[in-house]
Amino acid sequence: EIKIALDSPADLEGSGSYVWANAFSTYLNEHGLEAEEYQRGALGGDDELFDQVSQGLLEVSMSPLGIVGSIDKLIYGMRLPYFFESMEEVDRALYEGGMLEKINAATTPEGVRVLAVDSVGPDLGIFNTKKPVTSVADMEGLRMRALDESQIALYEAWGASGTIVSWAEVPNALQTGVADGYLNPSFVPLLFGHTDFIKHFTTANITPSLRIAIASEDWYQGLSDEDRAIVDDAVKAADAANREWLKGQDGVIAKLEEAGVAVVELSDEARAEFREASQVAYESDLISKEQIAEWEAAKGN
Amino acid sequence: MIALVPIAALVLLLSGLAIAYVIGGSAVLAYVAMDHTRYLAILPQQIFSKIDVFALMAMPLFILAGELMNRGGITAALINLSMAMVGRLRGGLGHVNVLTSVFFAGISGSAVADAAALSNTLVPEMQRRGYTLTYASTITAASSIIGPIVPPSIILIFYGALMGTSVTALFLAGILPGLLLAAALIALNAIYAARQQHPRVEREDMPPLLPTIARSLPALSLPIIILGGIVLGWMTPTEAAAVAVFVAMGAGWFYSGLTLRGIAESLQRTAMLSGSIFIIICAVSALGHLGALERLPESISAAVTSLGLGPVGYMLVLNVIFIVAGMVLDIPVALALLVPLLAPVALANGADPVHLGIVLCFNLCIGLVSPPMGGCLLVVSAVTGVSYWTLARAILPFVLVEIVVLGILIAFPQISLFLPQYFGFAGG
Amino acid sequence: MGTLARPLDALSLFLFRLALIGAVAAVLVMVFSAGWQVIARYALNAPPIWTEELARRAMVWAGMLGASCAFRAQADPVLFPKARDVTGAAGNALALVRLVGVILFSAPVIWFSLFDGRMNIARGFLGRSAMRQAEMLDVPMIWFTVAVPLAFVIIIIHALSETATRLSGQMPVSPLKSEG
Numbered sequence: 001e002i003k004i005a006l007d008s009p010a011d012l013e014g015s016g017s018y019v020w021a022n023a024f025s026t027y028l029n030e031h032g033l034e035a036e037e038y039q040r041g042a043l044g045g046d047d048e049l050f051d052q053v054s055q056g057l058l059e060v061s062m063s064p065l066g067i068v069g070s071i072d073k074l075i076y077g078m079r080l081p082y083f084f085e086s087m088e089e090v091d092r093a094l095y096e097g098g099m100l101e102k103i104n105a106a107t108t109p110e111g112v113r114v115l116a117v118d119s120v121g122p123d124l125g126i127f128n129t130k131k132p133v134t135s136v137a138d139m140e141g142l143r144m145r146a147l148d149e150s151q152i153a154l155y156e157a158w159g160a161s162g163t164i165v166s167w168a169e170v171p172n173a174l175q176t177g178v179a180d181g182y183l184n185p186s187f188v189p190l191l192f193g194h195t196d197f198i199k200h201f202t203t204a205n206i207t208p209s210l211r212i213a214i215a216s217e218d219w220y221q222g223l224s225d226e227d228r229a230i231v232d233d234a235v236k237a238a239d240a241a242n243r244e245w246l247k248g249q250d251g252v253i254a255k256l257e258e259a260g261v262a263v264v265e266l267s268d269e270a271r272a273e274f275r276e277a278s279q280v281a282y283e284s285d286l287i288s289k290e291q292i293a294e295w296e297a298a299k300g301n
Numbered sequence: 302m303i304a305l306v307p308i309a310a311l312v313l314l315l316s317g318l319a320i321a322y323v324i325g326g327s328a329v330l331a332y333v334a335m336d337h338t339r340y341l342a343i344l345p346q347q348i349f350s351k352i353d354v355f356a357l358m359a360m361p362l363f364i365l366a367g368e369l370m371n372r373g374g375i376t377a378a379l380i381n382l383s384m385a386m387v388g389r390l391r392g393g394l395g396h397v398n399v400l401t402s403v404f405f406a407g408i409s410g411s412a413v414a415d416a417a418a419l420s421n422t423l424v425p426e427m428q429r430r431g432y433t434l435t436y437a438s439t440i441t442a443a444s445s446i447i448g449p450i451v452p453p454s455i456i457l458i459f460y461g462a463l464m465g466t467s468v469t470a471l472f473l474a475g476i477l478p479g480l481l482l483a484a485a486l487i488a489l490n491a492i493y494a495a496r497q498q499h500p501r502v503e504r505e506d507m508p509p510l511l512p513t514i515a516r517s518l519p520a521l522s523l524p525i526i527i528l529g530g531i532v533l534g535w536m537t538p539t540e541a542a543a544v545a546v547f548v549a550m551g552a553g554w555f556y557s558g559l560t561l562r563g564i565a566e567s568l569q570r571t572a573m574l575s576g577s578i579f580i581i582i583c584a585v586s587a588l589g590h591l592g593a594l595e596r597l598p599e600s601i602s603a604a605v606t607s608l609g610l611g612p613v614g615y616m617l618v619l620n621v622i623f624i625v626a627g628m629v630l631d632i633p634v635a636l637a638l639l640v641p642l643l644a645p646v647a648l649a650n651g652a653d654p655v656h657l658g659i660v661l662c663f664n665l666c667i668g669l670v671s672p673p674m675g676g677c678l679l680v681v682s683a684v685t686g687v688s689y690w691t692l693a694r695a696i697l698p699f700v701l702v703e704i705v706v707l708g709i710l711i712a713f714p715q716i717s718l719f720l721p722q723y724f725g726f727a728g729g
Numbered sequence: 730m731g732t733l734a735r736p737l738d739a740l741s742l743f744l745f746r747l748a749l750i751g752a753v754a755a756v757l758v759m760v761f762s763a764g765w766q767v768i769a770r771y772a773l774n775a776p777p778i779w780t781e782e783l784a785r786r787a788m789v790w791a792g793m794l795g796a797s798c799a800f801r802a803q804a805d806p807v808l809f810p811k812a813r814d815v816t817g818a819a820g821n822a823l824a825l826v827r828l829v830g831v832i833l834f835s836a837p838v839i840w841f842s843l844f845d846g847r848m849n850i851a852r853g854f855l856g857r858s859a860m861r862q863a864e865m866l867d868v869p870m871i872w873f874t875v876a877v878p879l880a881f882v883i884i885i886i887h888a889l890s891e892t893a894t895r896l897s898g899q900m901p902v903s904p905l906k907s908e909g
């Protein structure tokens with residue numbers, strides 16, 4: 001039996017990660033490999049799932065990018081602001097540009113294979129409780145919730161400031177002004193009921209919203225050639241289903257507006273300004289210069 | 302093979318081994334018996350992940366603040382303040398007992414700490430003024446459980462960590478139920494006072510009003526800082542707990558009850574108490590993975606569906622399970638074992654995670670004052686010398702009232718959810 | 730048994746005191762890093778990024794070392810505490826049962842901290858966490874993960890010492906009472 005650990009509710013409408021996992025498991029089961037989905041959290045949190053995969057005790061897990069980043073930072077190329085134009089470009093770098101292979105060169109010795117990168121929704125934008133953000137200058141005075149040091153550096157480069165708040169405390173932090181906003185894919189405030197106090201959204205298109213599917217390398221190498229081919233084809237089927245799902249996600253913006261969130265579309269000049277101001281992320285500890293160059297080459301433009 | 306595991310567990314339990322090690326040892330046996338031995342390889346990571354949790358951080362710090370508080374002479378200041386407020390009523394010291402527990406609750410997250418502190422101080426005082434020792438002990442035990450319901454609360458922190466629910470939301474949700482419980486106990490005390498002719502505090506025995514209030518300010522500043530700080534978003538629960546530690550030190554210095562030795566002992570007790578809770582988490586995390594591999598949560602939810610319990614029926618069953626668990630198990634054990642297994646089904650059936658947290662906390666607290674294993678009964682009985690079973694009998698009317706309050710909380714989730722929703726936590 | 734009980738008890742007591750100091754120090758690290766977080770946010774208007782993680786990892790150390798101390802001081806909740814007062818042959822038998830229970834739980838944790846499922850020492854829990862970086866603090870995870878197996882090793886030593894003491898005809902003494 002192939003165990004697949006989910007990282008989101010089993011929702012084919014709202015969760016791109018589940019769309020991937022479900023297409024993957026369906027393909028396997030239809031082709032004679034028994035696969036079973038385990039609810040989010042059932043087999044443990046992100047770290048535990050990673051640990052189980054690396055030891056061959058869990059076959060497949062839907063996981064965040066950063067889980068592999070703790071072994072090798074190359075994968076953080078996908079977190080560079082204004083690096084990719086589109087999901088097609090991400091796919092080109094990963095598959096034609098060989099980046100997925102390079103990522104795996106570092107992780108497979110640790111027992112973990114990155115099977116695929118899945119989209120969980122439209123690009124990351126700027127949410128806040130205070131004011132419409134139409135240019136970098138509007139970021140002044142906003143205190144944004146940050147994930148890590150490199151994100152704080154990014155906020156500071158935009159003229160804002162950052163503070164680290166755990167996700168569970170975010171509603172209170174936004175209500176009370178400990179934080180004024182966050183970066184997230186557009187569906188997040190809807191999913192978590194934050195639209196009562198999140199008032200402004202800017203479609204800044206900073207990075208694509210991505211997670212990964214990881215598999216146990218021991219399991220993968222232990223498959224017969226025939227079964228491995230089925231697994232590879234299941235990955236292709238799941239990728240296709242995920243990219244197809246993403247195309248239908250444009251309605252989120254309308255739903256945000258319905259929920260009372262004012263949406264700002266950045267002008268081309270403003271977007272260029274944000275891109276300019278985001279250069280700091282290319283000089284942070286998140287990822288090395290050489291690694292960025294590899295991603296550049298892989299994008300092929 | 303698998304039948305041997307419960308037998309082995311029973312033998313370990315009867316040998317006097319601590320519950321955490323009984324659970325851990327039996328879990329390991331169960332992995333072997335169920336042919337899951339290879340999964341033991343992830344045990345260390347599993348343990349680490351379950352204790353390396355953001356939401357747990359407030360727990361040791363609030364334990365420490367409570368320890369410092371108990372050693373710092375703050376209890377006496379709180380009793381005097383309550384006395385100045387309600388002492389002149391009939392049954393005054395009974396009301397004082399309940400009210401002191403409310404103030405105490407705003408500082409400490411533990412019912413047992415409250416029970417121990419007031420058994421030492423207020424019970425002899427009540428006895429001296431014409432209350433029976435049994436009644437004084439009874440109301441002390443009964444009102445001690447206000448402690449973990451009014452924030453801060455170790456139980457709610459633990460629940461928040463297990464369920465990934467905001468500790469701030471849980472703290473906000475505990476305020477009104479805690480006050481409702483206090484009001485119910487004061488009402489019951491008034492009935493007893495009228496029927497048994499309990500005394501009031503004589504005018505000449507009343508502490509002077511203004512100096513008393515002035516003297517209680519450092520102690521009272523604590524709940525205000527803790528609650529205000531969290532509610533207004535100045536601090537996370539963890540930060541508030543750290544601030545509480547510093548304020549407790551300051552207040553202890555003000556009341557000049559806190560010695561260096563007292564601080565050292567507080568730190569040691571904090572480390573060991575936290576350790577006792579952590580080893581339980583370690584043990585249960587081993588068991589938890591076994592349940593996941595065997596798809597136990599899915600089986601439970603299937604059973605709920607097939608029995609046709611429905612959301613209300615399941616909630617009632619859940620309450621019975623938790624009250625019984627609170628009676629026979631230590632609270633952290635009951636929480637760690639049952640919450641991950643039973644709570645998700647309730648949530649899937651439409652329960653609010655914050656409301657559920659308050660209800661389950663209340664359940665476990667009732668277990669603290671019910672036989673056979675009620676922790677607060679044990680402490681009060683040990684300190685006051687009233688026999689355990691006498692106390693268990695005398696407390697029955699109070700427990701009944703507490704069950705009624707619990708029923709009201711279950712029927713009206715708004716009592717718990719009003720404040721969290723007011724401060725922007727969605728749900729309900 | 731008596732010849733073994735004495736040095737074991739001395740070792741156990743030494744480890745208890747050492748672990749207690751370590752646990753208290755870790756609690757203090759928690760207090761000060763969480764306290765510093767408040768000061769830095771309001772007084773210096775610069776929210777630090779490492780305080781939360783430092784406090785959390787210190788909690789792991791405090792909790793695990795504290796767990797070993799609680800075991801030695803017999804401060805953990807027990808359902809049938811009276812069984813510990815039984816003396817003689819029956820008491821010895823009960824003590825051995827308890828020792829088995831402790832080893833059952835602790836041994837796999839220690840073993841799999843060192844080795845993985847295929848007896849590879851580089852890929853055990855500690856080996857794996859040596860390869861991973863902490864989030865904000867610039868050290869490998871092993872600095873924190875090692876607290877888990879270490880505490881279980883100390884707990885096994887405490888359990889062996891208690892058993893040896895009983896088998897040599899004496900009752901274990903609480904380390905706190907002997908000090909105070």
Ligand code: NA
Pocket residue numbers: 405406407408409410411447448449450451452453454
């Ligand atoms: Na409390």
Ligand code: NA
Pocket residue numbers: 398399401402419440441442444445
């Ligand atoms: Na009381």
